[in-house]
Amino acid sequence: MSDKNLFDQEDYLKARADEYIWQKRTDANISRQRFLQILGTMVGGIAIGGLAKPAAAYSQTNPTLKTKGSKILKPLPPGYISHSQGTLEMNWETMYGRGYLVPNDWFYVHNRHTPPPFNPSTWRLQIEGTGVSTPCQFTYDEIMAMPSISVTSAIECAANGRRFFEEAYNRPLSGTRWRLGAIGVAEWTGVPLSALLERAGLKSTAKDVLVEGADLDSLDAKGTKPSKFSSVVPIAKALADNSLIVYAMNGEPLPPDHGQPCRAIFPGWAGNANVKWIERIEVSETPIYTQWVLKQMVLTGSDYPAVSPYEGKLITYQNVKSAFELAWPATLAAGHHLLRGRSWSGKGKIVRVEVSLDGGKTWQLARLREPNLPFAWVRWDIDWNPVAGEYSLQARATDNLGNTQSNTVPWNDFGLLYGGVVTHPVTVQG
Numbered sequence: 001m002s003d004k005n006l007f008d009q010e011d012y013l014k015a016r017a018d019e020y021i022w023q024k025r026t027d028a029n030i031s032r033q034r035f036l037q038i039l040g041t042m043v044g045g046i047a048i049g050g051l052a053k054p055a056a057a058y059s060q061t062n063p064t065l066k067t068k069g070s071k072i073l074k075p076l077p078p079g080y081i082s083h084s085q086g087t088l089e090m091n092w093e094t095m096y097g098r099g100y101l102v103p104n105d106w107f108y109v110h111n112r113h114t115p116p117p118f119n120p121s122t123w124r125l126q127i128e129g130t131g132v133s134t135p136c137q138f139t140y141d142e143i144m145a146m147p148s149i150s151v152t153s154a155i156e157c158a159a160n161g162r163r164f165f166e167e168a169y170n171r172p173l174s175g176t177r178w179r180l181g182a183i184g185v186a187e188w189t190g191v192p193l194s195a196l197l198e199r200a201g202l203k204s205t206a207k208d209v210l211v212e213g214a215d216l217d218s219l220d221a222k223g224t225k226p227s228k229f230s231s232v233v234p235i236a237k238a239l240a241d242n243s244l245i246v247y248a249m250n251g252e253p254l255p256p257d258h259g260q261p262c263r264a265i266f267p268g269w270a271g272n273a274n275v276k277w278i279e280r281i282e283v284s285e286t287p288i289y290t291q292w293v294l295k296q297m298v299l300t301g302s303d304y305p306a307v308s309p310y311e312g313k314l315i316t317y318q319n320v321k322s323a324f325e326l327a328w329p330a331t332l333a334a335g336h337h338l339l340r341g342r343s344w345s346g347k348g349k350i351v352r353v354e355v356s357l358d359g360g361k362t363w364q365l366a367r368l369r370e371p372n373l374p375f376a377w378v379r380w381d382i383d384w385n386p387v388a389g390e391y392s393l394q395a396r397a398t399d400n401l402g403n404t405q406s407n408t409v410p411w412n413d414f415g416l417l418y419g420g421v422v423t424h425p426v427t428v429q430g
């Protein structure tokens with residue numbers, strides 16, 4: 001394939017852009033009217049019955065697929081990878097050749113608890129703290145009535161790829177053994193966090209913002225006082241145009257597993273920053289140090305000296321990764337294949353993807369497809385004509401800031417932010 005094909009491909013890009021728009025309309029961004037219709041049934045049902053019906057309806061959709069004690073309410077699509085009661089990994093093989101967005105039912109889940117019931121007539125979002133002059137609270141209807149915006153963004157667990165640390169260092173880790181499926185891209189709709197903070201009289205001296213969910217975090221075992229799951233972002237991130245409090249995902253009301261009624265979206269930041277089932281926001285004039293942030297959101301190990309008061313190096317933005325849209329391990333027939341994959345960066349937009357079909361000996365540029373949005377991902381593909389044999393496929397992406405993927409990455413004790421090149425095993429049968 002020549003450079004010309006790679007970089008001068010107007011028609012190709014146009015076709016892809018059209019496909020994207022079509023995809024958004026059909027399987028994702030259903031009309032605003034339809035959204036309100038769904039919500040209307042939902043809220044009406046609750047108002048009459050006084051019960052949190054949406055969650056119940058979800059859990060009954062496909063009871064046979066629910067594992068005992070599961071903390072996930074949505075039905076499990078075929079081929080999904082379950083690691084524990086509260087985790088569900090996206091299956092890359094099912095994404096082969098699909099549109100830009102991950103459908104809600106296929107989106108990975110990382111739940112510490114079963115989604116709490118939601119009652120729109122009693123739910124409130126509290127905004128308080130020393131960084132606001134007029135603490136206030138919002139009802140669900142009030143948030144729904146504010147001007148909304150939509151942002152297409154990835155959410156990715158900071159531990160995505162953890163299993164590759166274990167394999168590279170031949171050393172076990174605790175926590176979910178994700179491969180690369182703890183990521184998804186969706187279109188999120190809601191209100192800018194800045195609009196809510198301004199209504200609460202945001203002070204110019206505000207420094208940190210804590211967003212808190214309705215569920216408890218998992219630190220109580222250490223004897224610390226149990227606290228609600230939360231995350232902290234600096235005021236600059238909280239006020240970014242694309243930092244939102246969202247109530248819709250791909251044009252549907254936020255599903256219980258993904259944070260109903262409202263969750264935070266901080267594009268580019270590690271998954272846990274995107275707190276679900278939110279109930280309280282605290283704005284502070286002094287830095288907020290939670291146990292979670294000090295002890296868990298850090299890289300620790302001999303390569304990462306602690307930066308006091310944190311117990312390691314604080315995690316903020318996600319790094320660069322790539323995945324093939326293939327089963328793990330994959331078995332393919334000999335002959336022509338259009339290999340596809342996706343690459344992403346928490347810090348910007350992917351500008352180059354190289355693929356190796358021989359375990360890293362030689363590399364070629366993959367064809368990037370539109371759209372290619374920052375804080376989301378880019379789809380790419382490459383032609384392959386293998387004969388029977390065992391293959392090690394690799395992909396290496398680079399973002400617009402020059403961040404890329406190296407062959408080896410330093411160890412950290414929680415197995416967070418794996419950013420190395422991953423070797424995907426493929427058997428080709430004759």
Ligand SMILES: Nc1nc2c(c(=O)[nH]1)N[C@H]1C(S)=C(S)[C@@H](COP(=O)(O)O)O[C@H]1N2
Pocket residue numbers: 107108109110111112113155156157158212213214215229257258259271272273274275276277
């Ligand atoms: N309240 C609350 N918010 C939460 C979590 C949680 O357990 N409770 N998990 C976090 C983590 S670790 C991740 S990776 C993302 C996962 O979002 P998803 O389940 O919608 O994919 O949600 C984050 N928000």
Ligand SMILES: [Mo]
Pocket residue numbers: 110156157158159271272
């Ligand atoms: Mo996570």
